[in-house]
Amino acid sequence: MSDARQFCTFYLDGFFFGVDVMRVQEVIRFQQLTRVPLAPPVVHGLINLRGQIVTAVDLRRRLGLAPRAAGEQPMNIVVRTDDGAVSLLVDEIGEVVEVGEDAFERPPETLGGELRALIPGAYKLADRLLLILDTDRTVAIHADAA
Amino acid sequence: MSEMDDVVREFLVESHEGLDQLDRDLVALEQSPRDAKLLAAIFRCVHTIKGTCGFLGFGKLESVSHVGENLLSLLRDGKLFLTPEITSALLRLVDAIRQILAQIEADGGEGDVDYSDLVATLTRLAEGSPAPAAGVAEPPAAAEAAAPKKARGSRKAKAAAPEPAVEPVVAPVPVPAAAAPAPAAEAAHAPEPGHPAEAEGRASISESNIRVDVALLDKLMNLVGELVLARNQILQYTASHEDAQFLATSQRLNLITTELQEGVMKTRMQPIGNIWSKFPRVVRDLALQVGKQVAIEMEGRETELDKTIIEAIKDPLTHIVRNSVDHGIESPAARVAAGKPAEGRLLLRAYHEGGQVNIEIADDGGGINAEKVRQKALDRGLVTPEQAARMSERELQNLIFLPGFSTAEKVSNISGRGVGMDVVRTNIEKIGGTVDVQSVAGQGTTLKIKIPLTLAIIPALTVAAEGDRYAIPQVNLLELVRVEPGEGTGIEFIHGAPVYRLRGNLLPLCYLRRELGLPERAAAEGEAVNIVVLHADGRQFGLVVDGIHDTEEIVVKPLGQLLKGLSVFAGATIMGDGRVALILDVLSLAQRAKVVGEMRDQKRELRDRAASLAAAGSTTSLLVFGVGRDMRLAMPLAAVQRLEELPRDHVERAGSHDVVQYRGEILPLIHLARVLGAEAIDDPAKPLQVVVYADRGRQVGLVVDGIHDIVEDALASRAPVGHPDLAGTAVIHDRVTDLLDVQTVVRNACPWLYATEPDAQEALA
Numbered sequence: 007m008s009d010a011r012q013f014c015t016f017y018l019d020g021f022f023f024g025v026d027v028m029r030v031q032e033v034i035r036f037q038q039l040t041r042v043p044l045a046p047p048v049v050h051g052l053i054n055l056r057g058q059i060v061t062a063v064d065l066r067r068r069l070g071l072a073p074r075a076a077g078e079q080p081m082n083i084v085v086r087t088d089d090g091a092v093s094l095l096v097d098e099i100g101e102v103v104e105v106g107e108d109a110f111e112r113p114p115e116t117l118g119g120e121l122r123a124l125i126p127g128a129y130k131l132a133d134r135l136l137l138i139l140d141t142d143r144t145v146a147i148h149a150d151a152a
Numbered sequence: 153m154s155e156m157d158d159v160v161r162e163f164l165v166e167s168h169e170g171l172d173q174l175d176r177d178l179v180a181l182e183q184s185p186r187d188a189k190l191l192a193a194i195f196r197c198v199h200t201i202k203g204t205c206g207f208l209g210f211g212k213l214e215s216v217s218h219v220g221e222n223l224l225s226l227l228r229d230g231k232l233f234l235t236p237e238i239t240s241a242l243l244r245l246v247d248a249i250r251q252i253l254a255q256i257e258a259d260g261g262e263g264d265v266d267y268s269d270l271v272a273t274l275t276r277l278a279e280g281s282p283a284p285a286a287g288v289a290e291p292p293a294a295a296e297a298a299a300p301k302k303a304r305g306s307r308k309a310k311a312a313a314p315e316p317a318v319e320p321v322v323a324p325v326p327v328p329a330a331a332a333p334a335p336a337a338e339a340a341h342a343p344e345p346g347h348p349a350e351a352e353g354r355a356s357i358s359e360s361n362i363r364v365d366v367a368l369l370d371k372l373m374n375l376v377g378e379l380v381l382a383r384n385q386i387l388q389y390t391a392s393h394e395d396a397q398f399l400a401t402s403q404r405l406n407l408i409t410t411e412l413q414e415g416v417m418k419t420r421m422q423p424i425g426n427i428w429s430k431f432p433r434v435v436r437d438l439a440l441q442v443g444k445q446v447a448i449e450m451e452g453r454e455t456e457l458d459k460t461i462i463e464a465i466k467d468p469l470t471h472i473v474r475n476s477v478d479h480g481i482e483s484p485a486a487r488v489a490a491g492k493p494a495e496g497r498l499l500l501r502a503y504h505e506g507g508q509v510n511i512e513i514a515d516d517g518g519g520i521n522a523e524k525v526r527q528k529a530l531d532r533g534l535v536t537p538e539q540a541a542r543m544s545e546r547e548l549q550n551l552i553f554l555p556g557f558s559t560a561e562k563v564s565n566i567s568g569r570g571v572g573m574d575v576v577r578t579n580i581e582k583i584g585g586t587v588d589v590q591s592v593a594g595q596g597t598t599l600k601i602k603i604p605l606t607l608a609i610i611p612a613l614t615v616a617a618e619g620d621r622y623a624i625p626q627v628n629l630l631e632l633v634r635v636e637p638g639e640g641t642g643i644e645f646i647h648g649a650p651v652y653r654l655r656g657n658l659l660p661l662c663y664l665r666r667e668l669g670l671p672e673r674a675a676a677e678g679e680a681v682n683i684v685v686l687h688a689d690g691r692q693f694g695l696v697v698d699g700i701h702d703t704e705e706i707v708v709k710p711l712g713q714l715l716k717g718l719s720v721f722a723g724a725t726i727m728g729d730g731r732v733a734l735i736l737d738v739l740s741l742a743q744r745a746k747v748v749g750e751m752r753d754q755k756r757e758l759r760d761r762a763a764s765l766a767a768a769g770s771t772t773s774l775l776v777f778g779v780g781r782d783m784r785l786a787m788p789l790a791a792v793q794r795l796e797e798l799p800r801d802h803v804e805r806a807g808s809h810d811v812v813q814y815r816g817e818i819l820p821l822i823h824l825a826r827v828l829g830a831e832a833i834d835d836p837a838k839p840l841q842v843v844v845y846a847d848r849g850r851q852v853g854l855v856v857d858g859i860h861d862i863v864e865d866a867l868a869s870r871a872p873v874g875h876p877d878l879a880g881t882a883v884i885h886d887r888v889t890d891l892l893d894v895q896t897v898v899r900n901a902c903p904w905l906y907a908t909e910p911d912a913q914e915a916l917a
Binding site for chain 1 (some may be wrong): 725
């Protein structure tokens with residue numbers, strides 16, 4: 007299967023998401039965050055990743071999903087972007103899955119709002135849909151825009 | 153050994169570099185003998201060496217390079233063609249030059265090696281004669297063998313203990329016995345004459361100078377930054393330990409880290425003169441082009457700055473200098489007409505101050521016309537008419553930094569395209585600097601740039617707000633004030649705007665929580681207030697924080713793109729405990745809190761606020777001011793139009809009255825000290841403090857000797873007083889203060905203001 011792609015998967019408010027495994031720098035468990043006052047609400051805070059300061063984006067908020075229940079600690083998926091590393095806060099980490107291009111489909115029409123803009127498509131897995139997240143668009147938010 | 157002076161040293165370094173290139177070029181030339189560019193480069197190099205050594209008085213070197221130059225010029229002009237023989241001769245020439253240079257480097261002399269054979273060979277080749285059998289390939293052993301020996305011997309002499317010379321060296325260089333076997337070995341290397349000497353000669357220069365990749369220095373700098381962080385963490389940990397050994401070790405680590413940091417930072421320092429050095433030429437060319445006469449002066453060119461900063465300010469500085477010549481300084485005719493010398497003056501100054509570098513670019517040109525700026529800004533729609541009307545002169549002048557702004561009447565190819573000053577400012581602010589313009593119409597313009605010495609590691613104060621820590625760069629910090637409850641006056645409010653009286657001056661305050669949009673904290677009763685006194689943009693203000701931690705060196709790390717829009721933060725850093733803390737950008741914070749702005753405007757704002765308050769509430773806002781040495785007076789703030797500082801030489805006489813031209817009108821002045829019979833303090837060095845009082849469209853300036861305060865007072869404790877110009881006496885802030893009856897004073901002093909008005913009596917009622 008030459009056109010197979012690998013995705014690092016994660017769960018978010020019941021949805022099953024994937025980001026291109028090549029874009030993922032690392033996955034780390036919850037880190038202490040330093041909040042950034044006045045920042046766009048999707049920016050959850052800053053984490054210290056071995057001396058590097060990384061912005062953490064609250065994916066639930068970014069995708070317009072319900073806020074995470076209090077006391078639940080998110081995981082960090084650190085992705086590489088043009089602007090260096092950015093951490094995406096997710097509920098739970100899944101496995102790395104390999105999918106064939108033939109299973110790809112444009113996002114379902116039922117998908118609305120923010121989700122639709124950031125999800126270029128989905129892979130039909132045997133038991134569920136794997137929604138692909140466009141990381142570049144996901145982190146393309148500016149402080150003044152929010 | 154004779155002391156080499158700097159010129160010679162520089163000549164040596166340059167020549168060595170040139171010779172290396174020459175080696176490569178000559179070899180390349182063999183491959184493509186007709187390459188005119190290569191030939192020209194080779195010729196230039198030899199020519200330069202010849203010229204410089206002639207100038208420095210190295211006769212032998214000059215004569216050798218002279219014949220080489222002759223030969224090269226023939227080659228260059230195509231009168232001769234390169235043969236392997238010529239190439240060899242030229243390479244020998246290069247070696248010979250190297251030898252002599254090594255000798256010069258060693259003892260300042262040229263040595264006594266006889267190069268007549270080489271000279272003869274070169275001359276013969278230049279004349280186009282064929283070579284005698286082995287003339288070129290095998291140079292006379294005697295001369296060649298002697299040379300390396302000498303160079304080598306003298307070099308050794310540098311390091312080794314001096315012993316009586318056994319070598320026939322011109323300069324009295326002692327040669328250690330250990331060097332004695334050298335000649336034989338060297339002689340064997342005759343086909344490569346001078347090579348050992350060259351290598352060793354170079355090595356000695358290399359010992360004091362090496363070229364290092366800047367990227368490597370950057371990496372070192374980053375590593376040192378991390379080390380500083382680790383050191384900070386260890387020091388924090390140390391505090392809770394009592395192991396003497398551990399304490400001593402961490403203390404040593406502390407010292408070494410600090411020294412290492414300084415050292416690494418020094419490797420990246422360069423004098424600002426490096427970028428200034430091209431300005432005289434820039435100014436000269438530009439002045440010529442636009443028909444002006446400009447003299448450039450420089451002060452503090454040895455001021456050192458981090459290399460990255462030097463790079464970053466190069467273009468902005470060039471732009472400013474060009475701007476000054478093009479727009480700032482007037483044409484000679486205009487200058488003479490204005491009573492200035494025909495030649496304009498451009499002064500560049502650099503100096504260290506408080507961990508920052510200040511750079512000033514001052515010209516004595518026409519200055520910035522605030523009116524023109526205002527008009528231009530309006531034309532371009534950069535500001536609204538309301539904004540423009542409210543702007544002070546200083547703020548107007550600073551409009552030149554707006555994108556798309558240019559006051560030049562005509563666009564020249566030098567400047568005036570409206571791209572420029574905004575880019576200048578952006579570039580300077582990018583490196584954490586500030587730029588400010590000060591201009592006096594007709595007298596010139598000064599641009600002041602303040603930039604940090606280095607970007608990577610800065611001392612900072614950490615403060616707390618809502619459980620988080622924030623770092624404030626030490627450069628912005630003036631002092632820390634802790635206001636205990638019940639002590640002094642505490643924090644006062646002027647229509648909601650908090651101020652604190654710091655040694656008699658009103659310090660505008662802002663709250664970190666409020667500025668950061670954090671929840672307000674209910675001020676607990678009996679709790680001390682922490683005020684961090686900061687300065688930004690030349691003004692002071694106080695920042696109220698929850699708590700003050702300590703100062704430490706922090707490594708500035710940039711924020712990601714996601715947070716770039718947040719100007720309140722200059723970056724982030726990692727604290728000793730590994731957590732991230734944000735670094736506050738004091739200037740942005742101040743602007744956000746609106747505590748910096750023109751002082752005059754602040755006063756006016758206070759007045760506006762107070763006026764509205766007075767209209768709404770039962771208390772009266774009073775302006776408290778001083779007259780004479782000891783009189784303390786108050787007047788209703790609502791009657792105050794503006795507070796002004798006017799230069800004393802602006803005062804003119806009209807009839808029996810002092811007047812000033814003020815906003816296109818004539819403003820009569822009333823010296824309150826004289827009216828009230830107080831002992832006047834006429835300090836000619838200080839500007840006049842004037843309270844502009846307005847009543848029904850008429851304005852009068854009341855000259856006072858100091859504005860003290862703006863207070864709200866119910867005036868409950870008012871007592872009558874015997875003076876006709878005083879409405880009474882009250883206790884304001886525990887001090888007895890006379891209330892000025894402004895209308896009476898004005899009517900008595902300037903009766904004509906009311907004379908023609910039918911409702912004059914009413915006004916006085």
